[in-house]
Amino acid sequence: MTGLPDRTEAKLGLVIDLDTCVGCHACVVNCKEWNTSGHGAPLSDQDPYGADPSGTFLNRVHSFEVQPESGCAQVTHFPKSCLHCEDAPCVTVCPTGASYKRTEDGIVLVDEGDCMGCGLCAWACPYGARELDLAAGVMKKCTLCIDRIYNDNIPEVDRVPACVRTCPAGARHFGDFADPESNVSRLVAARGGMDLMPEQGTRPVNKYLPPRLKGSVEAQLEPVAEEPKGLLAWIDRALGAL
Amino acid sequence: MSDQRAAARPSPKVSDEIRQTTCYMCACRCGINVHLDGGKVRYIEGNRDHPVNRGVLCAKGSAGIMQHYSPARLRAPLKRVGPRGSGQFEEIGWDEALSIAAGWLAPLRETAPEKLAFFTGRDQSQSFTGWWAQAFGTPNYAAHGGFCSVNMAAAGIYTMGGAFWEFGQPDWERTKLCMIFGVAEDHDSNPIKIGLGQLKARGGRVIGVNPVRTGYNAIADDWVGITPGTDGLFILSLIHELLCAGKVDLDYLCRYTNAGFLVHDGDGAGRGLFLRGDDGKPLVIDRATGKPAPYDAPGVKPALTQTLRQAGVSYRPVFQLLAETYMDAQYAPEAVAGRCGIPAARIRSIAAELARVAFDEEIVLNRPWTDWKGERHQTMIGRPVSFHAMRGISAHSNGFQTARALHVLQIVLGSVETPGGFRFKPPYPKPPEAHPRPHAGATPGQPLDGPHLGYPLGPEHLLLDPQGQPKRIDKAFSWENPLSAHGLMHMVIANAHAGDPYRIDTLFLYMANMAWNSSMNTAQVIDMLTDTDESGEYVIPRIIYSDAYSSEMVAYADLILPDTTYLERHDCISLLDRPICEADAAADAIRWPVVEPDRDVKGFQSALIELGVRLGLPGFVDAKGDAVYEDYADYIVNHQRRPGVGPLAGWRGDGTGAGRGAPNPEQLQRYIDNGGFWISHIPEEAQFFKPWNAAYQGWAVERGIFDAPQPYVFNLWLEPLARFQRAAEGHGDRQPPDHLRDRIKRCFTPLPSWYPPFEGETVDLADFPLHAITQRPMHMYHSWGSQNAWLRQITNVNKLFVPGDIWEAQGFAEGDWAYLTSHHGRIKVPVARMDAVNGQTLWTWNAIGKKRGAWALSENAPEATDGFLLNHLIAELLPPKGDGLRWANSDPITGQAAWFDLRVRIERATTRGPSEPRLPAQKSPVGQGPDRLTYGDDFT
Amino acid sequence: MHPAPSVIFFTAFSGLGFGLLAFLGLGMPDVSGWVAFAFFFIGYALAVGGLLASVFHLANPKNAVKAFSQWRTSWLSREGVLSVAALLIVAPVALGRMLLEAPGQALWLGPVGWLGAVLSLGTVLCTAMIYTQLRAVPRWNMRLTPALFLSNALAGGALLAGQVRLAGVLMLVLGAVQIAAWIKGDTRFAEAGSTMETATGLGPIGRVRLLEPPHAGENYLLREMGFRVARKHALKLRWIALGLMCALPAVLLLAFPAGHALALVAVPSHVAGLLAARWLFFAQAEHVQALYYGRGPAKV
Numbered sequence A: 001m002t003g004l005p006d007r008t009e010a011k012l013g014l015v016i017d018l019d020t021c022v023g024c025h026a027c028v029v030n031c032k033e034w035n036t037s038g039h040g041a042p043l044s045d046q047d048p049y050g051a052d053p054s055g056t057f058l059n060r061v062h063s064f065e066v067q068p069e070s071g072c073a074q075v076t077h078f079p080k081s082c083l084h085c086e087d088a089p090c091v092t093v094c095p096t097g098a099s100y101k102r103t104e105d106g107i108v109l110v111d112e113g114d115c116m117g118c119g120l121c122a123w124a125c126p127y128g129a130r131e132l133d134l135a136a137g138v139m140k141k142c143t144l145c146i147d148r149i150y151n152d153n154i155p156e157v158d159r160v161p162a163c164v165r166t167c168p169a170g171a172r173h174f175g176d177f178a179d180p181e182s183n184v185s186r187l188v189a190a191r192g193g194m195d196l197m198p199e200q201g202t203r204p205v206n207k208y209l210p211p212r213l214k215g216s217v218e219a220q221l222e223p224v225a226e227e228p229k230g231l232l233a234w235i236d237r238a239l240g241a242l
Numbered sequence B: 001m002s003d004q005r006a007a008a009r010p011s012p013k014v015s016d017e018i019r020q021t022t023c024y025m026c027a028c029r030c031g032i033n034v035h036l037d038g039g040k041v042r043y044i045e046g047n048r049d050h051p052v053n054r055g056v057l058c059a060k061g062s063a064g065i066m067q068h069y070s071p072a073r074l075r076a077p078l079k080r081v082g083p084r085g086s087g088q089f090e091e092i093g094w095d096e097a098l099s100i101a102a103g104w105l106a107p108l109r110e111t112a113p114e115k116l117a118f119f120t121g122r123d124q125s126q127s128f129t130g131w132w133a134q135a136f137g138t139p140n141y142a143a144h145g146g147f148c149s150v151n152m153a154a155a156g157i158y159t160m161g162g163a164f165w166e167f168g169q170p171d172w173e174r175t176k177l178c179m180i181f182g183v184a185e186d187h188d189s190n191p192i193k194i195g196l197g198q199l200k201a202r203g204g205r206v207i208g209v210n211p212v213r214t215g216y217n218a219i220a221d222d223w224v225g226i227t228p229g230t231d232g233l234f235i236l237s238l239i240h241e242l243l244c245a246g247k248v249d250l251d252y253l254c255r256y257t258n259a260g261f262l263v264h265d266g267d268g269a270g271r272g273l274f275l276r277g278d279d280g281k282p283l284v285i286d287r288a289t290g291k292p293a294p295y296d297a298p299g300v301k302p303a304l305t306q307t308l309r310q311a312g313v314s315y316r317p318v319f320q321l322l323a324e325t326y327m328d329a330q331y332a333p334e335a336v337a338g339r340c341g342i343p344a345a346r347i348r349s350i351a352a353e354l355a356r357v358a359f360d361e362e363i364v365l366n367r368p369w370t371d372w373k374g375e376r377h378q379t380m381i382g383r384p385v386s387f388h389a390m391r392g393i394s395a396h397s398n399g400f401q402t403a404r405a406l407h408v409l410q411i412v413l414g415s416v417e418t419p420g421g422f423r424f425k426p427p428y429p430k431p432p433e434a435h436p437r438p439h440a441g442a443t444p445g446q447p448l449d450g451p452h453l454g455y456p457l458g459p460e461h462l463l464l465d466p467q468g469q470p471k472r473i474d475k476a477f478s479w480e481n482p483l484s485a486h487g488l489m490h491m492v493i494a495n496a497h498a499g500d501p502y503r504i505d506t507l508f509l510y511m512a513n514m515a516w517n518s519s520m521n522t523a524q525v526i527d528m529l530t531d532t533d534e535s536g537e538y539v540i541p542r543i544i545y546s547d548a549y550s551s552e553m554v555a556y557a558d559l560i561l562p563d564t565t566y567l568e569r570h571d572c573i574s575l576l577d578r579p580i581c582e583a584d585a586a587a588d589a590i591r592w593p594v595v596e597p598d599r600d601v602k603g604f605q606s607a608l609i610e611l612g613v614r615l616g617l618p619g620f621v622d623a624k625g626d627a628v629y630e631d632y633a634d635y636i637v638n639h640q641r642r643p644g645v646g647p648l649a650g651w652r653g654d655g656t657g658a659g660r661g662a663p664n665p666e667q668l669q670r671y672i673d674n675g676g677f678w679i680s681h682i683p684e685e686a687q688f689f690k691p692w693n694a695a696y697q698g699w700a701v702e703r704g705i706f707d708a709p710q711p712y713v714f715n716l717w718l719e720p721l722a723r724f725q726r727a728a729e730g731h732g733d734r735q736p737p738d739h740l741r742d743r744i745k746r747c748f749t750p751l752p753s754w755y756p757p758f759e760g761e762t763v764d765l766a767d768f769p770l771h772a773i774t775q776r777p778m779h780m781y782h783s784w785g786s787q788n789a790w791l792r793q794i795t796n797v798n799k800l801f802v803p804g805d806i807w808e809a810q811g812f813a814e815g816d817w818a819y820l821t822s823h824h825g826r827i828k829v830p831v832a833r834m835d836a837v838n839g840q841t842l843w844t845w846n847a848i849g850k851k852r853g854a855w856a857l858s859e860n861a862p863e864a865t866d867g868f869l870l871n872h873l874i875a876e877l878l879p880p881k882g883d884g885l886r887w888a889n890s891d892p893i894t895g896q897a898a899w900f901d902l903r904v905r906i907e908r909a910t911t912r913g914p915s916e917p918r919l920p921a922q923k924s925p926v927g928q929g930p931d932r933l934t935y936g937d938d939f940t
Numbered sequence C: 001m002h003p004a005p006s007v008i009f010f011t012a013f014s015g016l017g018f019g020l021l022a023f024l025g026l027g028m029p030d031v032s033g034w035v036a037f038a039f040f041f042i043g044y045a046l047a048v049g050g051l052l053a054s055v056f057h058l059a060n061p062k063n064a065v066k067a068f069s070q071w072r073t074s075w076l077s078r079e080g081v082l083s084v085a086a087l088l089i090v091a092p093v094a095l096g097r098m099l100l101e102a103p104g105q106a107l108w109l110g111p112v113g114w115l116g117a118v119l120s121l122g123t124v125l126c127t128a129m130i131y132t133q134l135r136a137v138p139r140w141n142m143r144l145t146p147a148l149f150l151s152n153a154l155a156g157g158a159l160l161a162g163q164v165r166l167a168g169v170l171m172l173v174l175g176a177v178q179i180a181a182w183i184k185g186d187t188r189f190a191e192a193g194s195t196m197e198t199a200t201g202l203g204p205i206g207r208v209r210l211l212e213p214p215h216a217g218e219n220y221l222l223r224e225m226g227f228r229v230a231r232k233h234a235l236k237l238r239w240i241a242l243g244l245m246c247a248l249p250a251v252l253l254l255a256f257p258a259g260h261a262l263a264l265v266a267v268p269s270h271v272a273g274l275l276a277a278r279w280l281f282f283a284q285a286e287h288v289q290a291l292y293y294g295r296g297p298a299k300v
């Protein structure tokens, strides 16, 4: 049913730290690699060795340049996958019932066996987080690695999304936002975690930590000497004290 | 496809089996878990227990499946049947391939071994390939370091016995301020990211010095958008500020550096050299007695300020000279600000910030330790500022001195090998004296007289014939670049083509795309590779090449030895070579065939062993002429470099040997059982102050890293450079040719100095006002990434990023193209705007541009139609000087290729692509990749 | 949004078809026998043809039947359900009328026909709501969208139903609604408030610009949602659409005596204008997710 649950038992999702993401695309490719043989149909690639290669990815990293009022422009690398919105418009528009939000943990999923590939959910998503797989004809999206996070066949430490496990910089965090004591809730509280496009009313579960303030520390050294002679005299005194 | 909703807690089986080996998509050498399902690779993840990556995996590593199953894989040995460059080949068997190679090489060995030039790329088996070349007897062997980062490596070894990357790393756990110069990605790919992430999570700060603000520089708390080639000035200005404020670690300088060594300050042949005692030991003035004493005598505390007069010569402590040099007004922030593109106030505040963190936020570890002189210390005092640098400073013609300046900066702050600072990884620290000298004594039918590469300590170690001509084809260790510790691979083709210093017969290359992105002046290099003489023979008569994929270079070889992929072969990442050690541990690793090759390919090292046997090389055959090693795996286990010391350090002898011990037939299995690597932790008290720490020195001897302790001090003053300067001034029996004298006098200063990059000095800056540089994309490895179906979707064209002001002045609009011109040539490129960049710097991603027909891509792949190489604009020689002579576009000390000295101008093109030059397509010996992929289908 | 022929034909023809069926359900015109057959045939052909066109938009049509299941939440599902209901309810009316010998008899058809008309217009409303509900496409996300679709269906339906004067008046109404929808639509993106700054959350730092896209080539998202038309081009098309869809038919219908020759010009003109307007409806609709690709709204 494409009705949204009133509330979910857990709110699983990601925190993405824009202050730490170096834009390496590791999460992009590891996500592709895990999911191409994971839950649902392979993430296909069209014209992979040709003039216009494209394919299905569940996570992509954009790079933005931000120009402050004064001072030099900054660059922010910006990973983006499904935000598992609480008011997920992609779910309610789905005519077949393929899209749904789980009551257990809030994960938004597509049941590929029901999907007719109309694309409407991708139209409804403000974030560009759903991609229609051209080979399978079904809608693909981030599953929050549902086939990892509960998987008894992998060691407990590894029961986190593939993108989180692989991120070299540690810029991605996974946890339960319903628990105020969880790692993700704490990070959001400490670092001012934010919603993307709040005006869209989707209430995303995933949060982004904004880049920290940039710029030089203003500091000044006290000279002890202007020229070598003075320094050497000063050093003699200093060495004497050693 | 699942026909049902995911179960509430789905728990599918991931794979049949996990095999642990080592990644190879770059030289970082992370540990990987390869999940196999039905014999096919289903998923590759990082190995959590591995010391290098601790579980994480980068984009390239994660795309290993597509690399391993790439359609561009070579399938069998190839014999060229069309003209060079055409890409027309015939597949042959290994027996034929190896007998062709042996047929070419055997006569050379018997008559003129130097006519074989054997150069290898960024592989990790140099201790083996070098040993082969030594056994063959050619002096012409090196790996890729000359075009890569020898400035960084050599400046580090000469200054402090190790540099960055595999030599060492910031103390990521403790550092509070990390300053990164000229790094886009680097070899230590994952560790740097892990480290920066940790640092940030702890609230530490990062300062990025780079003309471009992407990647690490994008997350840096403070970005210094320096003008290319001026880092040396900036660093020396920081030193100036620290000196003026007395913010230097005097105790550290006295104990661990040559700050107190007495330098001959008079005239003549001795100028710049140390005063030495009868035993040859440099002398210092002991503060207690006021008398000269050997620097390493127990209890001696060197004076830093007193001058000694002896036999009419004054001898002054290094520190005095250093203070005088850098306190000079020429290094004041105001004096350098304009050239560096950094306001003076920022230079001052960065210096202050470094000093504050180093001295006010000092770290104290309660770990007693004993130093080399027997003095016991109760604590380890740390200066938690750390530095990292790479090609941004080293790929300039002033890179050696700039890298040295950076080391001097971290040394005066007292942070090297202290908690929170920079730490060496075994087998470093290792001073230049502990490395070999270079050798080029070739005798027909005999092995070479010693290892090819090394660290010269003066003109006497240059490899020159009696006429003063270079002995090596790449002119390494000649007056043009005396300290070329890694050779000059980028000069081999040009020199061999010119017959300068002599002609060769066979060029044997391994794993370097020399017809494309690793050459300067690519289009002309292609001409040199295909050029014929009067008789119609190729000027470089024979080319043998080993690649695993259908690269550009493949088309230019006569014989191809196809390698396996990294999942199909044995490799060892050895302490004899470039191991995977950590600051706290010695470690090495293997690769092993986690899947079997499905083509007629062979691991290159095994092929080289077979070739060695066919040639009857010493070490490869026994007295009866039988093969000593069956294949590379056999070599890895049974070869001994010194008694008890072999390629792998782990599980030697009866399985308990660590570093030392007899060969153990079980060794490879032990590695496999342990996840593909071996690690031995350094005891706590030995973990810092390693060059001077008695416990570390003892541990290193136990592990077979050295045979005897070798404590030393850091070289603020680099005496070998003074020796070359004196020779240039006319002293000694080995002197440079006249046209090089001035340059050597000027550039070989024993204290680091800065001079403008050569290209900028030679061309008319009004004509070529801008800088043009490249950066490595984190998700692509040189040219190999583009055959990868997943990675090339991320980047398959490289645009030239143009600073906003130039963008507007030129009237560029989105989608435009431009002509980019250097003194050497002109290319046509697509452009894009960027503001977060030094205002005089254009840049692009490295090695995305491809030649049509290569890599099993279609001929209209964007890499070939729109992508481009900056290399066409970079000449291996600078424009002629007034005297008509042309200098190499290299660092004058090490010969490192000065990729980033490039000067250009830009003009808007009125038409769009394709990019230029547009070279003819090569035929693909492996066909073209499929037009659709659904990889995961194999597992349902 | 990508102006895919399948969605253009779907919305345009199903709208026309259901519009016509609505009039037929109301007994306007009051027809029977072969004439009724002809009218109903056209109505059904357009409605069903339009719906079928939408199937071409499906990447996995074998699951299309499942689209009837989510009528409680999904407008697309509701549209499916209502369209089938409308077609089924109108069917006896159509049959009845065809079987009649002369117009005006069998008044029992009336209430069923009226229900059919309501369902037909309801279907059109659902179609409109599929687009209207999408906050991510601000140009569609306004009350004028259902008004536009309904006036389209009514004007087109009246035209096809031969309600000459009424059609003429409805053409004027449609023209007015269409103009209003364009004018209002042009400001919707700005009103919705989504910018690259809100999309990235980086607004507090400064102005945001795309430096590098996450992948070099096009992908599904860009092909589907990154489409942009140049403002000048769009303006020209608007005039053409308005002229053909409303102005010319209105003039013909209101200023000239009714006749088949008139229909021969007015109907093709209206349909051509409608297709152009629908092309614009999609092509000019900017999706907020294109902000992540640096593709903001086309300058107005």
Ligand SMILES: Nc1nc2c(c(=O)[nH]1)N[C@H]1C(S)=C(S)[C@@H](COP(=O)(O)OP(=O)(O)OC[C@H]3O[C@@H](n4cnc5c(=O)[nH]c(N)nc54)[C@H](O)[C@@H]3O)O[C@H]1N2
Binding pocket: B121, B122, B144, B147, B148, B149, B391, B510, B511, B512, B513, B514, B517, B518, B519, B546, B547, B548, B549, B550, B551, B552, B553, B563, B564, B565, B566, B604, B774, B775, B781, B782, B783, B784, B846, B847, B870, B871, B899
């Ligand atoms: N403009 C510009 N040019 C540069 C640089 C720059 O910054 N700017 N950087 C320079 C530097 S630092 C370097 S190191 C060079 C790198 O340049 P190259 O060393 O030429 O690098 P690759 O393109 O990686 O070429 C390596 C070759 O090895 C092959 N190969 C890959 N795997 C295997 C294998 O398992 N076995 C074998 N036998 N072959 C294999 C690949 O197919 C490829 O053909 O480029 C240099 N060129």
Ligand SMILES: Nc1nc2c(c(=O)[nH]1)N[C@H]1C(S)=C(S)[C@@H](COP(=O)(O)OP(=O)(O)OC[C@H]3O[C@@H](n4cnc5c(=O)[nH]c(N)nc54)[C@H](O)[C@@H]3O)O[C@H]1N2
Binding pocket: B026, B027, B122, B148, B149, B181, B182, B183, B184, B185, B186, B187, B188, B189, B209, B210, B211, B212, B226, B227, B228, B229, B230, B231, B390, B391, B392, B393, B396, B773, B774, B775, B776, B777, B778, B779, B780, B781, B782, B843, B846, B900
């Ligand atoms: N993903 C990936 N990893 C790689 C490689 C790869 O191809 N891909 N190649 C490997 C190899 S062979 C090497 S040598 C290493 C190289 O590792 P890096 O040194 O990180 O490589 P580059 O991308 O050449 O980075 C040079 C950086 O220096 C900056 N720069 C240029 N000129 C100056 C200057 O004058 N001053 C300063 N401060 N900065 C400057 C450039 O903007 C760029 O950011 O990377 C290794 N790792």
Ligand code: SF4
Binding pocket: A020, A021, A022, A023, A024, A025, A026, A027, A028, A061, A077, A079, A166, A167, A168, A169, A170, A171, A172
């Ligand atoms: S892996 Fe981590 S650092 Fe790399 S792009 Fe993804 S989030 Fe950023």
Ligand code: SF4
Binding pocket: A081, A082, A083, A084, A085, A088, A089, A090, A091, A108, A124, A125, A126, A127, A128, A129, A130, A141, A202
């Ligand atoms: S991000 Fe998009 S796809 Fe994901 S839940 Fe929100 S609206 Fe749906």
Ligand code: SF4
Binding pocket: A093, A094, A095, A096, A097, A098, A099, A110, A114, A115, A116, A117, A118, A119, A120, A121, A122, A138, A139
């Ligand atoms: S594409 Fe599939 S999941 Fe999306 S709305 Fe259509 S049927 Fe539902």
Ligand code: SF4
Binding pocket: A030, A031, A032, A034, A035, A058, A059, A081, A082, A141, A142, A143, A144, A145, A161, A162, A163, A164
């Ligand atoms: S959670 Fe899993 S599916 Fe989602 S982006 Fe990360 S790796 Fe991809």
Ligand code: SF4
Binding pocket: B023, B024, B025, B026, B027, B028, B029, B030, B053, B056, B057, B058, B059, B060, B061, B062, B189, B190
């Ligand atoms: S950094 Fe990436 S490519 Fe390099 S070895 Fe590690 S995982 Fe492999």
Ligand SMILES: [Mo]
Binding pocket: B147, B148, B149
């Ligand atoms: Mo390199």
